[in-house]
Amino acid sequence: MPIISEKQENQKQVLTLNELEKRKVVEHNSLITSIAKMDKTPLKMFELAVSCINTEEPPKDNTVYLSKRDLFAFFKVSDNDKHSRFKQAVEKMQKQAFFQIKEEQGKGFKFKSIVPIPYVEWTDYNDEVKIEFHREIMPYLINLKKNFTQHALSDIAELNSKYSIILYRWLSMQYNQYEHYSVKGGRRAEQVEAYRNPSISIKELRIMTDTVKLYKEFRDLDKRVLKESLEEINAHTSFNVTYDKIKKGRSIDSIVFHITKKPVARNDFYKLEEQDPIYLQDKANKEQAEELLAGKALKSKYTKLLLDNMLLSPYEMTDTSLMAGLQAHVYPLYDELKALRGLNGVKDHLSYVRAKQEAYSKRNIAKYLKKAIEQYLPTVKRQNL
Incomplete structure (x- = not known):
């Protein structure tokens, strides 16, 4: 024994x-x-x-x-x-x-x-x-x-089709990347959105689902691999998924999925995530990345402009997460504005933001500044056109 x-x-x-x-x-x-x-x-x-x-x-x-x-x-x-x-x-x-x-x-x-x-x-x-x-x-x-x-294993447990499981795993891979880059940055806005609205060619879909020799007609592939699978996924997992068929000539060339997460399932998932070893390792990596971003933010000319406009206090500069958020999500947008209007354009924008500043912004200044520049940049781009 x-x-x-x-x-x-x-x-x-x-x-x-x-x-x-x-x-x-x-x-x-x-x-x-x-x-x-x-x-x-x-x-x-x-x-x-x-x-x-x-x-x-x-x-x-x-x-x-x-x-x-x-x-x-x-x-x-x-x-x-x-x-x-x-x-x-x-x-x-x-x-x-x-x-x-x-x-x-x-x-x-x-x-x-x-x-x-x-x-x-x-x-x-x-x-x-x-x-x-x-x-x-x-x-x-x-x-x-x-x-x-x-x-989540509980999502897989409810799926009763091989194609549902394969598609669910692939959609999870895409949406995980959307959540990752939405928080950490490192991708352009259109790249991040592409993870939430991923595309796959019909050829790749057939290979991944092992249906190269099955369902020769697209209508059969559409019914058995797409429609029936997504009905299961939408009914039994944390995702709601729709899709569009993209034509090339007369044939369907690819599929674009649109993924959203059910709010209740998402909250439950994140409670569990905090106990996961992979999450804990990722959390340590995140803290290290935040420190690097915060260090860059402290040296940025935009930080000085925020201080000059009283949109940031010396005390808030000690908040690593806040400074990392500014460096990752706000300062790149200021770079875009600078390219269009010069540094004076950024100064004028911050002066306006200071004048219009809302009370809640002091509780989440990075979110407030990001929203302000995201609303302003499209106007500047249209005017430049």
Whole structure:
């Protein structure tokens, strides 16, 4: 009988708790955009297993443990035949399921085919299921410092189509980037909006959903892969999604999705996010980035202009988040105004803002200044035309 370490025992106890609502799946974007050569059951089982990975302390033996209770709850299975159905699902996953991953390398691409879960062990007399990931899939599931996506496992649990799951993961990847760059900056406004309204060619959509040889007529692809999937996603996940068909000549060339997040789901998600190891690491990176931005802001000529116009106080200059926000979201807009009207144009704008300053601005000066310049810049651009 193998000896189980205290750490492994603790991990098992944690993972056998029926807390599916709190779990998240974190994956590299290359895995999100790969071709999932499997049907919905192996794909959902893979997502459930990934949610068991402790991203703060990844399993050294690539092994996680989950309970049959959680597994049956996840799949909403309660009949007497559930154990044999579980066995069939595992066998199918190991015989048929694999990911085809395409990654840029040098002047071309590298292609990988990986069976994600080659080993599963369980008994008929206890609740524990042992799942071992393939070593080649692990880099896409751990040490994720950039280009990764996280989504709620509870959303995946409600999806009953392979295409719904694939589209949901891809839409999550896009919307995560929208949220990231909306807060941190680093992208132009139109680039940020493109993440919330992502486009995909019909060719790419067929490859990603593994329908290159299926649904030859677009109307069939539209019904089975788009309409039916988005009905499920809108009904059961944190997203509301619509789409437009973009024509090139007489044919549909691409699809543009429009993603919004349901307010209640978003609030619940962010409460959970604060406990997530990936979020905590990202929070540390964010604090470091804020310090760098704040340092730049302190040296900026715009900071002096704000002080001169009493729109910023020396006390507020000690607020790292505030100064970082000015540097990331306000000062680039002042640069645009300067390019159009010179530094005097910026001075005139700030004088006007000072005269019209509202009381609430003192509670969120960066937001107030950003709103003011965003409202003013279009007028300047129209006048220059």
